[in-house]
Amino acid sequence: MTTTRERMVFLDGSRLIIEAMARAGASAYIGYPITPVNWLFAGAKQRIPIALEAPDEITALQWSAGFSSAGVFPVTASAFPGFALMIESINMSFMMELPMVIILAQRLGPSTGSATTGGQGDLLLLRGCISGGYSLPVFCPSNLNDCWDMAAASVHTAVNLRTPVVLLTSKEMVMTNQNMDVSGLKDVQLAERHLHEGNGAYKTYGVNGNLAPPFLPLGNDLHQVRLNSSTHDMEGITQKNSPEALGNTERLKNKIEQSIDDYTYFDHDPDEGADTVILTYGISAEASREALGLLRANGESVSLLVMKTLLPVPPRIYEMLEAYDHIVVVEENIAGLLRELLYGNHQHDRIHGVNKIGHMITPQEIAEGVRQCRKPS
Amino acid sequence: MQEAILNDLKMPYCPGCGHTVANKSMSKALVDMDVHPLDVIVVSDIGCTGLVDPLLTCHTIHGLHGRAVALAMGIRMGLEHPDKKIIALQGDGGATIGLQHLLEAARHNLDLTLVVQNNMVYGMTGGQTSGLSSTEFKEPDRPESAVPGYDICALAHNAGAAYTARTFIGKDTAELWKEALSTPGFSLIEIVEMCPAYGLRKVQELHDVSDYESVISKNQRPTGGPHRAEGRSLLDALKPIEHTCEAPLDGRLEIIIAGSAGEAIQSAGDLLSTAGITAGLSATKKGDYPITIGTGFSVAEVILSRPPIHYTGIDCPDIMIVISQDGLDKVRSRIGEHTLVIADTKLGPELEGLAGPPGPTDLLTRDFRKTGGLKGAALAAIAYWLQDNGFLPIEALVEAASRHKHGDKMKVIIDKAVAA
Ligand code: SF4
Ligand SMILES: [Mg+2]
Numbered sequence: 001m002t003t004t005r006e007r008m009v010f011l012d013g014s015r016l017i018i019e020a021m022a023r024a025g026a027s028a029y030i031g032y033p034i035t036p037v038n039w040l041f042a043g044a045k046q047r048i049p050i051a052l053e054a055p056d057e058i059t060a061l062q063w064s065a066g067f068s069s070a071g072v073f074p075v076t077a078s079a080f081p082g083f084a085l086m087i088e089s090i091n092m093s094f095m096m097e098l099p100m101v102i103i104l105a106q107r108l109g110p111s112t113g114s115a116t117t118g119g120q121g122d123l124l125l126l127r128g129c130i131s132g133g134y135s136l137p138v139f140c141p142s143n144l145n146d147c148w149d150m151a152a153a154s155v156h157t158a159v160n161l162r163t164p165v166v167l168l169t170s171k172e173m174v175m176t177n178q179n180m181d182v183s184g185l186k187d188v189q190l191a192e193r194h195l196h197e198g199n200g201a202y203k204t205y206g207v208n209g210n211l212a213p214p215f216l217p218l219g220n221d222l223h224q225v226r227l228n229s230s231t232h233d234m235e236g237i238t239q240k241n242s243p244e245a246l247g248n249t250e251r252l253k254n255k256i257e258q259s260i261d262d263y264t265y266f267d268h269d270p271d272e273g274a275d276t277v278i279l280t281y282g283i284s285a286e287a288s289r290e291a292l293g294l295l296r297a298n299g300e301s302v303s304l305l306v307m308k309t310l311l312p313v314p315p316r317i318y319e320m321l322e323a324y325d326h327i328v329v330v331e332e333n334i335a336g337l338l339r340e341l342l343y344g345n346h347q348h349d350r351i352h353g354v355n356k357i358g359h360m361i362t363p364q365e366i367a368e369g370v371r372q373c374r375k376p377s
Numbered sequence: 378m379q380e381a382i383l384n385d386l387k388m389p390y391c392p393g394c395g396h397t398v399a400n401k402s403m404s405k406a407l408v409d410m411d412v413h414p415l416d417v418i419v420v421s422d423i424g425c426t427g428l429v430d431p432l433l434t435c436h437t438i439h440g441l442h443g444r445a446v447a448l449a450m451g452i453r454m455g456l457e458h459p460d461k462k463i464i465a466l467q468g469d470g471g472a473t474i475g476l477q478h479l480l481e482a483a484r485h486n487l488d489l490t491l492v493v494q495n496n497m498v499y500g501m502t503g504g505q506t507s508g509l510s511s512t513e514f515k516e517p518d519r520p521e522s523a524v525p526g527y528d529i530c531a532l533a534h535n536a537g538a539a540y541t542a543r544t545f546i547g548k549d550t551a552e553l554w555k556e557a558l559s560t561p562g563f564s565l566i567e568i569v570e571m572c573p574a575y576g577l578r579k580v581q582e583l584h585d586v587s588d589y590e591s592v593i594s595k596n597q598r599p600t601g602g603p604h605r606a607e608g609r610s611l612l613d614a615l616k617p618i619e620h621t622c623e624a625p626l627d628g629r630l631e632i633i634i635a636g637s638a639g640e641a642i643q644s645a646g647d648l649l650s651t652a653g654i655t656a657g658l659s660a661t662k663k664g665d666y667p668i669t670i671g672t673g674f675s676v677a678e679v680i681l682s683r684p685p686i687h688y689t690g691i692d693c694p695d696i697m698i699v700i701s702q703d704g705l706d707k708v709r710s711r712i713g714e715h716t717l718v719i720a721d722t723k724l725g726p727e728l729e730g731l732a733g734p735p736g737p738t739d740l741l742t743r744d745f746r747k748t749g750g751l752k753g754a755a756l757a758a759i760a761y762w763l764q765d766n767g768f769l770p771i772e773a774l775v776e777a778a779s780r781h782k783h784g785d786k787m788k789v790i791i792d793k794a795v796a797a
Pocket of ligand 1: 393396425500501571574
């Protein structure tokens with residue numbers, strides 16, 4: 001007996017991420033080996049037209065910036081130790097407005113921690129990694145399907161907004177094999193940079209309407225391009241703190257935040273009349289989905305909200321959370337990073353956490369967390 | 378004649394600063410070579426050298442301290458036009474911070490020119506010495522135990538740079554610029570300079586103090602560049618798994634396979650997963666092994682399930698297949714009350730001796746090494762277990778094996794295990 005299923009394969013998240021990014025237009029991958037991004041690197045070597053081994057992570061980001069300034073879309077990947085080394089260069093790329101994607105696969109920290117153990121410990125690092133507190137767009141896949149969709153969204157957002165984007169994932173997402181019918185994957189469009197056209201005057205950071213300036217590559221024959229990592233005016237000339245230069249820097253904040261609705265992704269599974277919502281992201285999302293099933297099967301009403309756009313925090317998330325008396329935030333860390341991101345250091349009684357390190361949080365632990373928070377104290 | 382690469386703005390440097398002279402030499406060389414400014418990209422570093430940016434009529438990119446060469450490499454690899462000139466400007470401070478990048482550029486021999494303007498101090502931050510300050514160079518706060526500066530020309534040459542030159546400011550360096558800019562591959566010019574504000578003030582002092590003489594050295598090497606290849610779809614590269622038979626399993630089954638490196642534990646896990654999918658189930662698999670993959674334990678965690686699998690973790694498995702002592706040591710603590718343990722004979726005594734679970738009915742031992750050999754013991758155990766309990770039809774395992782490059786050998790092992 002043969003049942004026709006279009007295309008069932010056994011694969012990991014790394015493969016989906018690289019393939020989706022390649023289709024969206026990633027044409028250089030600059031890698032430096034670190035667990036758990038091994039399979040991303042291996043996939044990129046087969047798939048991305050230029051796949052290079054950089055001697056260290058600072059170089060990886062500098063090469064990425066060089067590629068991007070020449071008009072080639074670069075991707076790199078690391079875990080916390082390498083990402084930490086990249087941060088100054090990510091700031092540079094943010095300031096120069098160079099599109100690229102940095103994949104950050106989380107593992108257990110602090111420091112080198114445990115290379116082959118998953119974790120969710122880097123969210124607040126991303127929130128604070130641009131000096132001045134500006135947000136980088138950060139996407140986070142919650143399952144294999146999202147590996148595809150969020151990888152494509154990362155490239156498109158980076159190109160549309162002329163900015164580095166982080167795809168935040170975890171060891172468990174990129175190094176676990178699962179069956180998947182890949183015939184159901186969405187088509188990925190090629191992301192194309194908005195170019196400056198014609199012979200009219202060009203200012204590298206000149207904008208009209210759209211907050212992301214039109215692009216021209218370094219070395220083009222028509223217009224001088226001035227990319228600059230220091231505070232600069234619209235032409236790209238370094239200025240200490242002139243109104244024009246400070247205005248340009250402010251634009252970087254507005255550029256990312258203004259169009260957040262265009263790149264807000266989430267799964268909301270509301271239960272009619274539920275007073276409690278499980279709020280989660282990334283590798284804890286699948287256990288939360290299973291917990292939802294356990295609770296509902298038991299007649300316990302609960303909703304689920306999985307964030308896929310983590311930064312900047314989409315206003316829609318707060319709107320949805322307003323409806324609940326109890327918010328149970330599930331994440332594989334003990335500090336409660338998403339809780340702190342959303343509600344600060346002085347949290348209201350309605351905010352609860354299910355947290356753990358060293359092992360994935362189980363559906364049973366999540367279900368228990370939901371029950372605990374609803375107990376009258 | 379081409380337009381100059383420098384505009385009319387006043388040089389931003391202190392009177393007598395070497396950078397003024399160096400930049401004029403760069404401009405003269407490019408005009409002499411008839412290079413259009415838009416065919417030039419200047420990559421500038423942090424420090425006084427980088428202040429030249431606003432004066433340039435070419436493309437400019439102003440990055441981080443010490444990283445100009447790395448950034449220039451990225452640009453060169455990304456640019457489609459080999460005829461564009463890429464010039465990275467650094468001071469001695471930047472060259473010290475980014476020494477690795479400099480060596481990397483030389484090693485790759487990418488077509489770009491690095492000019493290190495060595496005035497032996499970090500001028501912008503108040504005159505600290507750098508890795509290129511010489512033994513004899515004195516500055517007020519410098520300890521007596523000064524060490525020689527890096528001979529970056531020798532380092533770059535030994536790393537493979539096509540062209541390296543050291544010169545002292547004061548004579549016309551434009552000829553060296555021209556030679557460097559017209560040499561394919563990586564070229565480096567170190568210009569030993571004055572910094573009247575914090576360093577030396579006279580050309581003669583530079584000669585007196587420098588650890589190294591003027592030099593020109595060359596390597597005959599092919600110019601580097603990235604390899605480009607159109608990749609093949611990573612999805613098309615996967616052979617689809619057809620659903621050809623039915624598994625009786627209704628729920629979820631969690632299986633741990635544990636053995637040692639070299640015992641094909643991971644491929645046994647893949648095979649079992651593929652067999653499950655062949656029989657219409659969902660499957661997940663993850664591997665756990667030490668960083669040194671050639672030695673120690675190897676553990677595969679497989680979940681087979683009728684409902685779609687969300688949570689991919691296993692705490693206490695339903696089935697544990699243990700082939701070696703390394704594997705047992707790794708997973709022993711995860712044996713639970715309901716775990717069925719299938720183990721190689723030689724592990725039997727230890728497993729029977731475990732206090733508490735598993736009970737005698739939950740332990741099966743066979744000489745799987747005899748059936749499967751070193752690399753086939755785990756597969757033999759899987760085949761034996763499937764034959765025994767029927768969670769999956771054995772044909773699903775045979776089908777999965779047939780996809781494998783060692784499929785024929787695997788099928789023999791499956792047959793033997795089933796017959797045993
Ligand atoms: S501080 Fe030194 S290097 Fe900087 S401009 Fe003045 S003289 Fe030149
Ligand atoms: Mg200096």
